[in-house]
Amino acid sequence: MDLDLAQLRALDATVTAGTLEGAARALHVTPSAISQRLRALEAATGRVLLVRSKPVQVTESGQPVLRLARQVALLAADATRELETDDGGRPVTLPIAVNADSMATWVLPALAPLAGELAFDLHREDQEHTAALLRDGRVMAAVTAAADPVPGCTVTRLGGMRYRPMATAAFVDRWFPDGVTPEALSRVPVVGFDRQDDLQDRYLRSRGVDPAVPPQHHVPASADYVAAVRLGFGWGMVPRQQEPPGELVQLDADGAVDVVLHWQQWRLRSPSLDRVVAAVLAAARRELDQPR
Amino acid sequence: MDLDLAQLRALDATVTAGTLEGAARALHVTPSAISQRLRALEAATGRVLLVRSKPVQVTESGQPVLRLARQVALLAADATRELETDDGGRPVTLPIAVNADSMATWVLPALAPLAGELAFDLHREDQEHTAALLRDGRVMAAVTAAADPVPGCTVTRLGGMRYRPMATAAFVDRWFPDGVTPEALSRVPVVGFDRQDDLQDRYLRSRGVDPAVPPQHHVPASADYVAAVRLGFGWGMVPRQQEPPGELVQLDADGAVDVVLHWQQWRLRSPSLDRVVAAVLAAARRELDQPR
Numbered sequence: 001m002d003l004d005l006a007q008l009r010a011l012d013a014t015v016t017a018g019t020l021e022g023a024a025r026a027l028h029v030t031p032s033a034i035s036q037r038l039r040a041l042e043a044a045t046g047r048v049l050l051v052r053s054k055p056v057q058v059t060e061s062g063q064p065v066l067r068l069a070r071q072v073a074l075l076a077a078d079a080t081r082e083l084e085t086d087d088g089g090r091p092v093t094l095p096i097a098v099n100a101d102s103m104a105t106w107v108l109p110a111l112a113p114l115a116g117e118l119a120f121d122l123h124r125e126d127q128e129h130t131a132a133l134l135r136d137g138r139v140m141a142a143v144t145a146a147a148d149p150v151p152g153c154t155v156t157r158l159g160g161m162r163y164r165p166m167a168t169a170a171f172v173d174r175w176f177p178d179g180v181t182p183e184a185l186s187r188v189p190v191v192g193f194d195r196q197d198d199l200q201d202r203y204l205r206s207r208g209v210d211p212a213v214p215p216q217h218h219v220p221a222s223a224d225y226v227a228a229v230r231l232g233f234g235w236g237m238v239p240r241q242q243e244p245p246g247e248l249v250q251l252d253a254d255g256a257v258d259v260v261l262h263w264q265q266w267r268l269r270s271p272s273l274d275r276v277v278a279a280v281l282a283a284a285r286r287e288l289d290q291p292r
Numbered sequence: 293m294d295l296d297l298a299q300l301r302a303l304d305a306t307v308t309a310g311t312l313e314g315a316a317r318a319l320h321v322t323p324s325a326i327s328q329r330l331r332a333l334e335a336a337t338g339r340v341l342l343v344r345s346k347p348v349q350v351t352e353s354g355q356p357v358l359r360l361a362r363q364v365a366l367l368a369a370d371a372t373r374e375l376e377t378d379d380g381g382r383p384v385t386l387p388i389a390v391n392a393d394s395m396a397t398w399v400l401p402a403l404a405p406l407a408g409e410l411a412f413d414l415h416r417e418d419q420e421h422t423a424a425l426l427r428d429g430r431v432m433a434a435v436t437a438a439a440d441p442v443p444g445c446t447v448t449r450l451g452g453m454r455y456r457p458m459a460t461a462a463f464v465d466r467w468f469p470d471g472v473t474p475e476a477l478s479r480v481p482v483v484g485f486d487r488q489d490d491l492q493d494r495y496l497r498s499r500g501v502d503p504a505v506p507p508q509h510h511v512p513a514s515a516d517y518v519a520a521v522r523l524g525f526g527w528g529m530v531p532r533q534q535e536p537p538g539e540l541v542q543l544d545a546d547g548a549v550d551v552v553l554h555w556q557q558w559r560l561r562s563p564s565l566d567r568v569v570a571a572v573l574a575a576a577r578r579e580l581d582q583p584r
Contacts, residue, residue, distance in 0.1 A: 017504065018487055025504035055487065091481075091507045103516050112523040115481065116466075119507040120525070189383075189407065195310060195347065212309065212317035215383045215411040223515030224395050231404040233412070 004044070005076070008069035010037035011049060015066055015138075016093065016121075018055030041065070058136060067137030067152075070095070071268055074140070078271045092272055095121040097130050097142035100193070101161060102261065104222035105241040107143060110283030111276070118272055126196060134264060140273065141265035143280070150264055156281070158261040159288025163199050165255045166248040167235035175235075180251045185209045189234035194220040199237035202257050241287060261288065296336070297368070300361035302329035303341060307358055307430075308385065308413075310347030333357070350428060359429030359444075362387075363560055366432070370563045383410050384564055389417040389425050389434035392485070393453060394553065396514035397533040399435060402575030403568070410564055418488060426556060432565065433557035435572070442556055448573070450553040451580025455491050457543040459527035464541060467527075472543045477501045481526035486512040491529035494549050533579060553580065 013023035014034060024031040042049050049062035058066050077092035098107050103122065111120055123133060125144050133139040134150040149155045167175075175188040186209050190200050195218075201211035219228040222242070229236045230244060235251055239259075263280060265273065305315035306326060316323040334341050341354035350358050369384035390399050395414065403412055415425060417436050425431040426442040441447045459467075467480040478501050482492050487510075493503035511520040514534070521528045522536060527543055531551075555572060557565065 022504055025502050093507075100513065103511070103513055104519075108511070108516060108519050108523055108525075112520075112525060115509065115520075115523070115525040119481065119509055121508075121510045122512060123510075124512050189411065210317050212314055215385075216413075217407065217411055218413045218415075219395070219400070220414060220416050221392065221395055221513055221515070223513070224400060227396075227400055228404075228407075231400055231407070233400075233404060233407040 003072075004037075004040065005072065007037040007041040007044070008065075008072055010034050011041060011062070011066055012069040012073055014038065014050065014056055015058060020052075020056075058138075063136035067135075067266075070137050070140060071266065074268070074270045074272060091117050091119045093119040093121050094141070094272065094276060095123065095139045096276070097123040097125040097133050097139045097144065099125040099143055099145065099261065100222040101239055101242060102143045105239070106283050106287035107280070110279045114275060114279060118276070130264075134266070140268070141263065141276070144262055144264060145259050146264065147260065147262050152267055153264045154267055156263040156277075158263050158281070158284035159290050160258045160260050161239040161241065162289055163237035163239050163257045163259065165200075165203050165235055165251040166229060166238040166243065167251060168230060168232055168247065169249050171232045171235065172249060172251065176251070180207075182208050186213045187215075189215045189217060191217045191219055191225060191228050191234040191236035193222075193225050194218060199257050199259075203237060203252075203255050206255070207252075258289070295364075296329075296332065297364065299329040299333040299336070300357075300364055302326045303333060303354070303358055304361040304365055306330065306342065306348055307350060312344075312348075350430075355428035359427075359558070362429050362432060363558065366560070366562045366564060383408075385411040385413050386433070386564065386568060387413040387415065387431045388568070389415040389422050389431045389436065391417040391435055391437065391553065392514040393531055393534065394435045397531070398575050398579035399572070402571045406567060406571060410568070422556075426558070432560070433555065433568070436554055436556060437551050438556065439552070439554050444559055445556045446559055448555045448569075450555050450573070450576035451582050452550045452552045453531040453533065454581055455529035455531050455549045455551065457492075457495050457527055457547045458521060458530040458535065458540040459543060460522060460524055460539065461541050463524045463527065464543065468543070472499075474500050478505045479507075481507045481509060483517060483520050483526040483528035484508050484510045485514075485517050486510060491549050491551075495529060495544075495547050498547070499544075550581070 010023060013026050014020055017023045017026055020031045020034045024034045038050060045065060047061035048059050049065055051057040051059060074092055123139055125142055130142045130144045130146055131150045134142055134153055147155065176184050185204060185207055192200055204211045217228065217233045219225045225236060226238055226242050229238060230247055237257060238248060301319065302315060305318050306312055309315045309318055312323045312326045316326045330342060337357060339353035340351050341357055343349040343351060366384055415431055417434055422434045422436045422438055423442045426434055426445055439447065468476050477496060477499055484492055496503045509520065509525045511517045517528065518530055518534050521530060522539055529549060530540060
């Protein structure tokens with residue numbers, strides 16, 4: 001297959017912008033130039049790569065080509081930087097999936113020093129979809145609890161987040177007057193994050209309580225989740241990294257659930273990506289729980 | 293169509309739990325009882341209501357039936373409460389969609405006083421999908437910028453959120469040494485929320501800058517978005533309700549963009565829902581911008 005960089009760039013830009021018009025503006029060409037390049041790329045690969053919906057959708061055949069386009073874009077940006085031939089100073093975009101609690105705590109401060117030179121396109125990680133995001137090229141790396149390497153990716157262990165069942169002292173006084181018994185846990189409101197979040201369920205099961213029984217709120221944003229626990233909606237599993245100092249008490253000294261996080265990334269040597277990895281690994285060593 | 297309450301409850305619980313097994317545990321019956329009730333409901337309506345995937349998916353025919361099931365559940369819970377025949381104290385669940393910035397600021401404190409009696413199943417509002425969530429019964433109300441009533445719903449204006457272009461003082465010094473000119477705005481990093489968020493784009497266009505040109509980070513969680521602006525990733529549109537006091541400065545005194553929020557809810561008289569509406573409207577009057 002003959003590679004044409006302008007065609008690959010058109011594919012990357014169209015998926016990033018969601019429309020041919022947006023891609024045209026980003027690349028300073030006309031929409032019909034984008035359209036021609038996409039058609040040429042589809043002719044060269046013999047496959048339909050994009051569904052022209054709004055926003056466009058990558059087809060299954062388009063996934064490896066998009067991934068290739070983004071890998072080439074990253075390498076080209078690195079080479080440009082090395083040659084000091086500035087391409088207008090536009091930083092390369094790194095699409096990365098990050099699990100919600102990491103985004104709300106340690107990841108943004110780790111990436112901040114690089115934010116002037118790289119553009120971070122962060123995606124909400126969701127364990128069920130992260131593998132697909134990595135595979136089809138929508139992200140090039142992920143902070144995820146998924147330990148199994150996605151094909152074409154390397155995996156590095158980052159460390160653990162320890163979740164403990166927490167609530168306000170006033171909530172404990174009101175709802176657990178006789179202690180944190182299975183009977184009480186069956187009727188006291190729980191704050192869950194979303195349908196995929198099973199941390200509260202795991203704790204309840206460890207105490208012999210069917211997780212389907214207690215009333216459950218759902219607050220599907222990380223900082224808002226902790227805010228809901230602080231406002232007394234219910235008890236919830238909160239990681240040490242996110243506890244507002246002194247405000248919440250632990251329900252149960254033995255109730256911790258550990259989640260181990262991993263860094264998955266494409267097998268690709270890139271100075272830009274290497275700098276991100278170094279920043280993420282250094283922050284993870286400081287902020288996450290490490291084995292002794 | 294003959295209504296059977298146990299069948300409707302089985303449908304509601306199956307969609308809530310995502311699986312027949314989860315519904316069975318929540319209703320304290322066997323999975324085969326759930327399966328029989330669903331089949332009977334499908335026979336009575338003459339339609340396939342659920343795709344038995346994991347999680348289950350409501351079919352188009354199932355949407356009005358699910359909505360009916362949830363309306364009936366709410367009315368039944370209200371009646372139970374009025375008759376003071378306690379049904380084990382399990383609070384009724386209110387599924388509500390809330391836009392991210394409202395969830396991160398004024399909505400949780402407004403709902404907190406009711407959280408012991410009602411269970412709030414909050415969904416991340418996304419303007420494109422909220423109408424569908426209301427229509428198919430997955431939520432019974434929404435805090436949304438969508439002003440057009442979804443069929444079967446009433447709309448109440450809540451008030452405005454005023455977004456202003458903000459950044460840290462250090463960021464302004466570094467990136468705007470010659471002032472907030474169109475030339476500077478074309479190369480200074482922007483923090484966007486997600487692909488649907490066009491607030492930054494609207495401000496850039498008002499200054500004659502093509503939004504596709506400046507480098508853009510994406511941070512798709514409300515509190516984390518403001519954290520990224522505070523960490524100096526870029527400038528971003530931040531509502532007054534979310535500004536950390538004194539930490540951010542406004543780029544441009546004339547650059548405000550107003551978003552008007554609405555409450556959409558099913559046409560349904562329910563004491564539980566009425567209490568939520570009263571709490572939301574009172575908080576909106578206090579916390580949102582109201583016309584003089």
